[in-house]
Amino acid sequence: MSSLSTLAATVAARQEIKKSRFAAFASPVPDESTAKAFIAAHSDQTANHNCWAWRIGQAYRFSDDGEPGGTAGKPILQAIDGQSLDRVAVVVTRWFGGVLLGSGGLIRAYGGTAAMCLREAEKIPLVDTIAATVRCGFGDLALVQARLEAFPGAQLRSQAFTDAGAELSVLVPKDEADNMARMVADLTSGRAAFKIEK
Known part of the structure; x- marks a missing residue:
């Protein structure tokens, strides 16, 4: 940080x-x-x-x-x-x-x-951040969004909808990326994907 x-x-x-x-x-x-x-x-x-x-x-x-x-x-x-x-x-x-x-x-x-x-x-x-994408189904969207918005230092940049659900673009504090990935996986029992953008 x-x-x-x-x-x-x-x-x-x-x-x-x-x-x-x-x-x-x-x-x-x-x-x-x-x-x-x-x-x-x-x-x-x-x-x-x-x-x-x-x-x-x-x-x-x-x-x-x-x-x-x-x-x-x-x-x-x-x-x-x-x-x-x-x-x-x-x-x-x-x-x-x-x-x-x-x-x-x-x-x-x-x-x-x-x-x-x-x-x-x-x-x-100032917090060093990295960009990430979260893909989740409609059933998990409200919970995932609420938790992302409550996550310290995280910022929801944009969201796009697909046939299967949503793709959320987020900025995450660099040293919290692993914790956020774990949180998304735990919240959705592994159904949602968290990916760091290159």
């Missing part, structure tokens, strides 16, 4: 540092296109800089948006990684207040605002 978490919802934080105003927005993002849409939606075109970072598994991106290289996007990404988060995007917007912060000040301001925002957020543990 993964020790990473994601956010439960979009959160925001604001602070002022030496007359510059900083606003951070963070959100859970399942994929790169959602991350890009979130960044576009939360960037303020009236601001001096909209710096951002996101991480989705091994993939990540960040932008300094005109700030000196390495002083904004990378500290935001480090704030995400420092709190063991995944599938998260953060935008930190700066309105310049007339006082130069210097490289160290910018790193602290962007990283600190992002970290403050993320600390405030409700977090949800």
Whole structure:
């Protein structure tokens, strides 16, 4: 099981540092296109800089948006990684207040605002899942469905009906797949089939 978490919802934080105003927005993002849409939606075109970072598994991106290289996007990404988060995007917007912060000040301001925002957020543990298919007859369908929906961490993705019964597509916590297969077999006295999708 993964020790990473994601956010439960979009959160925001604001602070002022030496007359510059900083606003951070963070959100859970399942994929790169959602991350890009979130960044576009939360960037303020009236601001001096909209710096951002996101991480989705091994993939990540960040932008300094005109700030000196390495002083904004990378500290935001480090704030995400420092709190063991995944599938998260953060935008930190700066309105310049007339006082130069210097490289160290910018790193602290962007990283600190992002970290403050993320600390405030409700977090949800990420669970490694695998896809599986359950085939069962109509007589077993209601019971199998009820048990699958009650199984911790399992998600029913779709169902299709055949002449003989139903085929349910599910996501199962990786380290619970054997237990779920046993449960399906026990519930139906071996009539239902549980198969991990390749």
